[in-house]
Amino acid sequence: xxxxxxxxxxxxxxxxxxxxxxxxxxxxxxxxxxxxxxxxxxxxxxxxxxxxxxxxxxxxxxxxxxxxxxxxxxxxxxxxxxxxxxxxxxxxxxxxxxxxxxxxxxxxxxxxxxxxxxxxxxxxxxxxxxxxxxxxxxxxxxxxxxxxxxxxxxxxxxxxxxxxxxxxxxxxxxxxxxxxxxxxxxxxxxxxxxxxxxxxxxxxxxxxxxxxxxxxxxxxxxxxxxxxxxxxxxxxxxxxxxxxxxxxxxxxxxxxxxxxxxxxxxxxxxxxxxxxxxxxxxxxxxxxxxxxxxxxxxxxxxxxxxxxxxxxxxxxxxxxxxxxxxxxxxxxxxxxxxxxxxxxxxxxxxxxxxxxxxxxxxx
Amino acid sequence: xxxxxxxxxxxxxxxxxxxxxxxxxxxxxxxxxxxxxxxxxxxxxxxxxxxxxxxxxxxxxxxxxxxxxxxxxxxxxxxxxxxxxxxxxxxxxxxxxxxxxxxxxxxxxxxxxxxxxxxxxxxxxxxxxxxxxxxxxxxxxxxxxxxxxxxxxxxxxxxxxxxxxxxxxxxxxxxxxxxxxxxxxxxxxxxxxxxxxxxxxxxxxxxxxxxxxxxxxxxxxxxxxxxxxxxxxxxxxxxxxxxxxxxxxxxxxxxxxxxxxxxxxxxxxxxxxxxxxxxxxxxxxxxxxxxxxxxxxxxxxxxxxxxxxxxxxxxxxxxxxxxxxxxxxxxxxxxxxxxxxxxxxx
Numbered sequence: 001x002x003x004x005x006x007x008x009x010x011x012x013x014x015x016x017x018x019x020x021x022x023x024x025x026x027x028x029x030x031x032x033x034x035x036x037x038x039x040x041x042x043x044x045x046x047x048x049x050x051x052x053x054x055x056x057x058x059x060x061x062x063x064x065x066x067x068x069x070x071x072x073x074x075x076x077x078x079x080x081x082x083x084x085x086x087x088x089x090x091x092x093x094x095x096x097x098x099x100x101x102x103x104x105x106x107x108x109x110x111x112x113x114x115x116x117x118x119x120x121x122x123x124x125x126x127x128x129x130x131x132x133x134x135x136x137x138x139x140x141x142x143x144x145x146x147x148x149x150x151x152x153x154x155x156x157x158x159x160x161x162x163x164x165x166x167x168x169x170x171x172x173x174x175x176x177x178x179x180x181x182x183x184x185x186x187x188x189x190x191x192x193x194x195x196x197x198x199x200x201x202x203x204x205x206x207x208x209x210x211x212x213x214x215x216x217x218x219x220x221x222x223x224x225x226x227x228x229x230x231x232x233x234x235x236x237x238x239x240x241x242x243x244x245x246x247x248x249x250x251x252x253x254x255x256x257x258x259x260x261x262x263x264x265x266x267x268x269x270x271x272x273x274x275x276x277x278x279x280x281x282x283x284x285x286x287x288x289x290x291x292x293x294x295x296x297x298x299x300x301x302x303x304x305x306x307x308x309x310x311x312x313x314x315x316x317x318x319x320x321x322x323x324x325x326x327x328x329x330x331x332x333x334x335x336x337x338x339x340x341x342x343x344x345x346x347x348x349x350x351x352x353x354x355x356x357x358x359x360x361x362x363x
Numbered sequence: 364x365x366x367x368x369x370x371x372x373x374x375x376x377x378x379x380x381x382x383x384x385x386x387x388x389x390x391x392x393x394x395x396x397x398x399x400x401x402x403x404x405x406x407x408x409x410x411x412x413x414x415x416x417x418x419x420x421x422x423x424x425x426x427x428x429x430x431x432x433x434x435x436x437x438x439x440x441x442x443x444x445x446x447x448x449x450x451x452x453x454x455x456x457x458x459x460x461x462x463x464x465x466x467x468x469x470x471x472x473x474x475x476x477x478x479x480x481x482x483x484x485x486x487x488x489x490x491x492x493x494x495x496x497x498x499x500x501x502x503x504x505x506x507x508x509x510x511x512x513x514x515x516x517x518x519x520x521x522x523x524x525x526x527x528x529x530x531x532x533x534x535x536x537x538x539x540x541x542x543x544x545x546x547x548x549x550x551x552x553x554x555x556x557x558x559x560x561x562x563x564x565x566x567x568x569x570x571x572x573x574x575x576x577x578x579x580x581x582x583x584x585x586x587x588x589x590x591x592x593x594x595x596x597x598x599x600x601x602x603x604x605x606x607x608x609x610x611x612x613x614x615x616x617x618x619x620x621x622x623x624x625x626x627x628x629x630x631x632x633x634x635x636x637x638x639x640x641x642x643x644x645x646x647x648x649x650x651x652x653x654x655x656x657x658x659x660x661x662x663x664x665x666x667x668x669x670x671x672x673x674x675x676x677x678x679x680x681x682x683x684x685x686x687x688x689x690x691x692x693x694x695x696x697x698x699x700x701x702x703x704x705x706x707x708x709x
Contacts (some may be wrong), residue, residue, distance in 0.1 A: 054676060055650075055670050055674055055675055055677070056676045057650060057676075073510070073650060073651045074513070074514050074651070075512050076511045076512040076513050076654055076678075076680060076681070077651050077652070077654070077676075077678060079678070079680075079681050080652075080654060080676075080677075080678020080679060080680065081676065081678060083678065083679060084666065084676070084677075084678055084679075110512060110693070111513070111514055112513045113515065113516045113539070113697070113700060113701060114510070114516050115516050115539045115701070115703050116516070116518075116538055116539065141491065183453045245614065300366065361505065
């Protein structure tokens, strides 16, 4: 008792204040605050004393006694303080807490949790961004679709053309080459002029048609004479050429010039009557090396100076414009240097001498 | 796709997988289950089968014949027996869903703050194996603080001491996170053990875990009574001297003496945590003090002892036994808002 008096003195006027009953005219004497206060008074305990014993701030205890819930630190702590205080006074803690909760409706609602979150980086709402992305995506798709559609139409056109082209392609010399070659015609005549000087008289006629050659048909042949005339070259050979180039080729086993002539019309084909290995060369250049299976047909390209080598002379049937030539040799014979030129093949056919020479190189 | 379908058929759950008790909170329903974490296994034709889980199994604890085993799958707050724990969780999930098939709930399980990654993974995997669609983990002190209604998201320090069956978690929280946490493997189990050891030493009497727990709950006290011996209680056990069953009377003072060691360990843990608290947070704690949660908070006069040891106001939370599961349940209900406190091991 002595101690409490001393403590009271030390606490100052506040402690004295709380010794008086708070509100005797309290509306509900059952209220937790007044009840606690009354009990404390009855027990003769000082509030400061209680505060020191319970280590609860004096202000909080005053708030509890006055029923000022909002002054307490928080719901969880308020309930804890009330319970501790009630039990300290020898009251039923659970019952007091229950009443305290009933009195303070605010205590029943759970603590709100607002987690501190970092502010979003940019002010542009994500929904807007999403919309923009969708619109852009649609535009890109539209553009791609239209481009891809155009491509498809072009492809369709191309597919139709080949039917017509196929017929045109049967005629080897493309009409486009005519205009391309015509300017070249000019230098050629120069050569042609030279050739008559050096070689035999028989040769010259061919160069002239070569000039004319661009025009591949008889019509061209008709035109041909015109340039010839001014040149006034040996007339003998000229007339026959326009008539039939084949004859000319037959007549003259001449070198390159006539071949250019025949090139346009002659089709040389190699047909395998049995599996045969063949090699086609243009000088040093290797054009083809393969095994022709029985029944396979190889169409020799329209080119000068091609030679054939085969490992099975008897298995290869050479034909010029569909006319079968005599066999190149017997089955299993190696034949080299067969010239793949219509004229020479025909001469060989006439001579009926198969080129059996194993080592005879062409010129 | 299938998970979503089964999700419709199941109730999401929050589980406080405690060493002593397991509490289950179902979304929208509240706490639906509170049973001891005990599983009884029976050996049938060489294969172990679950005989009972929960209350029923607890009654078998220490009274089983050779072919039955009553096991507590959790020790010190973490899984000690993986398969049995899985069976137990499976049982609880089924019980909550009224044995309905195709239940694949989202489950939030709390883990001690001091548990290792391996222990957490074990808990998560056993919950997944038990049929959970998705498993989240929440740290126990955070769950306890949320459940106790502490303003954990505010920029002010709060201290929570959760005394569970296996561990005591001491944590300081602020701004929605744990600032400092300390987990000591002292809890209700250790108190029971201390009582058993005390009685064996001083009375030559061997009592079972169940009896020790009863003594703790009825006359357990953190500090000896001021006058006299306090309440008394009759206890039965086996006399170690002549091996016959015997009954003796034990007083509150004796129990307080027996519990001195675990109580001191808890006080030390709180003191260490306070030493590691930043000054600003410590200043907050002076005003508001410490909140006690968990079954250990119900030990008579523990708040008084802590109050004197720390000089801070110590309050017991409202309904301390359910704080952790209520907090976990709150995280489940407001999983969008409280996603920061949920973790997963993958």
